[in-house]
Amino acid sequence: MTRIQAPRGTFDVLPDDAARRERLEGQAKRILESAGYSRIETPAFEATELFARGVGESTDIVRKEMYTFTDAADRSLTLRPEGTAPICRAYIEHGMHKLPQPVKLYYLSSFFRAEAPQKGRYRQFWQVGAEAIGSAQPETDAELIVLLSELLDALGVRARLLVSSLGTAETRSEYREELRDYLRAELSLSDELEANPLRAFDRADPATRAVMQRAPKLLDRLTPQDKEHFEEVCALLDRAGIGFEIDPTLVRGLDYYTRTVFEFSSDELGAQSGVGGGGRYDRLVEQLGGQSTPACGWAAGVERMLLAAGELPIAPMVVDLFVALAGPDAASAGFELARQARVAGLRAQLELSNRSLKGQLKHADRIGARYVAIVSAGQPTSLKEMETGEQQQLGADQVIPTILRGSRLG
Numbered sequence: 001m002t003r004i005q006a007p008r009g010t011f012d013v014l015p016d017d018a019a020r021r022e023r024l025e026g027q028a029k030r031i032l033e034s035a036g037y038s039r040i041e042t043p044a045f046e047a048t049e050l051f052a053r054g055v056g057e058s059t060d061i062v063r064k065e066m067y068t069f070t071d072a073a074d075r076s077l078t079l080r081p082e083g084t085a086p087i088c089r090a091y092i093e094h095g096m097h098k099l100p101q102p103v104k105l106y107y108l109s110s111f112f113r114a115e116a117p118q119k120g121r122y123r124q125f126w127q128v129g130a131e132a133i134g135s136a137q138p139e140t141d142a143e144l145i146v147l148l149s150e151l152l153d154a155l156g157v158r159a160r161l162l163v164s165s166l167g168t169a170e171t172r173s174e175y176r177e178e179l180r181d182y183l184r185a186e187l188s189l190s191d192e193l194e195a196n197p198l199r200a201f202d203r204a205d206p207a208t209r210a211v212m213q214r215a216p217k218l219l220d221r222l223t224p225q226d227k228e229h230f231e232e233v234c235a236l237l238d239r240a241g242i243g244f245e246i247d248p249t250l251v252r253g254l255d256y257y258t259r260t261v262f263e264f265s266s267d268e269l270g271a272q273s274g275v276g277g278g279g280r281y282d283r284l285v286e287q288l289g290g291q292s293t294p295a296c297g298w299a300a301g302v303e304r305m306l307l308a309a310g311e312l313p314i315a316p317m318v319v320d321l322f323v324a325l326a327g328p329d330a331a332s333a334g335f336e337l338a339r340q341a342r343v344a345g346l347r348a349q350l351e352l353s354n355r356s357l358k359g360q361l362k363h364a365d366r367i368g369a370r371y372v373a374i375v376s377a378g379q380p381t382s383l384k385e386m387e388t389g390e391q392q393q394l395g396a397d398q399v400i401p402t403i404l405r406g407s408r409l410g
Contacts, residue, residue, distance in 0.1 A: 276300025
């Protein structure tokens with residue numbers, strides 16, 4: 001019989017992997033909540049139209065990478081490929097514009113893209129993301145960049161920060177036409193580049209790269225207001241001691257970005273070096289049917305951050321009490337002792353493998369249990385402190401209080 005394996009581009013999170021992820025999640029929660037961001041989670045699938053309208057029909061995500069299906073009611077649904085559009089949908093649906101602005105949200109969710117699996121890129125993957133909806137201030141952009149920098153620093157990820165500005169949607173539209181005309185004169189354009197010529201900046205082939213080095217730059221086409229906004233963001237990053245490079249070729253793969261865009265990249269990840277990034281999206285809420293609402297945010301790949309972080313020190317699991325059974329007749333009393341210990345706030349495990357008493361004591365030592373309670377039917381419980389080896393006989397009702405006091409035995 002053929003052995004069933006996880007689908008290509010997916011993976012199992014095993015216990016050791018989960019411990020590293022929990023450390024990352026803890027750092028994200030600490031850093032983001034300290035800055036006033038509250039957690040939000042949206043459904044794993046949404047109406048396909050949300051991503052077509054929000055992300056952009058000309059993007060690779062919408063054209064090539066979405067998992068889309070039709071349900072029993074003939075509705076087109078898509079597994080979410082990114083997090084910003086769903087959060088903007090939730091912002092509109094739940095009337096969050098009535099709340100004090102900006103509404104500051106973060107998420108830690110799984111996403112789905114049908115792209116070729118490679119190092120750090122999967123078809124199901126996790127991202128930490130942060131969104132500040134309802135503020136046009138450059139301080140918002142800078143704060144979000146600083147928070148992602150703090151998260152990467154806390155994980156030991158060494159990353160280079162690239163920043164740029166895409167200006168307004170009108171500026172970018174005019175520039176897109178200018179760039180398309182330039183590319184038509186220099187290259188034979190594919191349908192993809194005809195639809196979205198900015199993607200040429202991402203191409204790796206030498207001929208296209210040479211052409212793009214001479215291409216006009218959007219950063220040189222900014223309006224005075226957009227230029228002032230970008231300069232203020234850069235000044236705030238300087239003031240915060242965040243090193244960065246201005247990269248006029250920086251292109252994010254989503255159509256909704258306006259003004260500030262940024263990306264953190266790590267040499268630990270090879271050619272696909274992006275760890276996380278984002279930018280401002282001042283028209284997305286309006287495009288999805290809401291009021292005109294400025295916003296800014298970012299997302300960072302959990303798997304990519306863990307790859308770039310290398311080894312993360314993980315605290316071992318604490319086991320306060322292991323309940324050993326001196327014979328099958330003790331199972332019921334042992335079960336109850338373990339249950340009561342957990343109710344009292346102790347981390348307690350019960351023997352479940354029918355090992356010999358000697359085997360149970362070895363197992364308790366292997367998992368690092370602080371105490372072992374040896375339960376016998378109709379007899380006092382023997383409580384052993386594993387560090388000292390001290391042991392004494394106690395009534396069943398004295399075992400938990402003794403452990404909670406942390407007193408030495410004997």
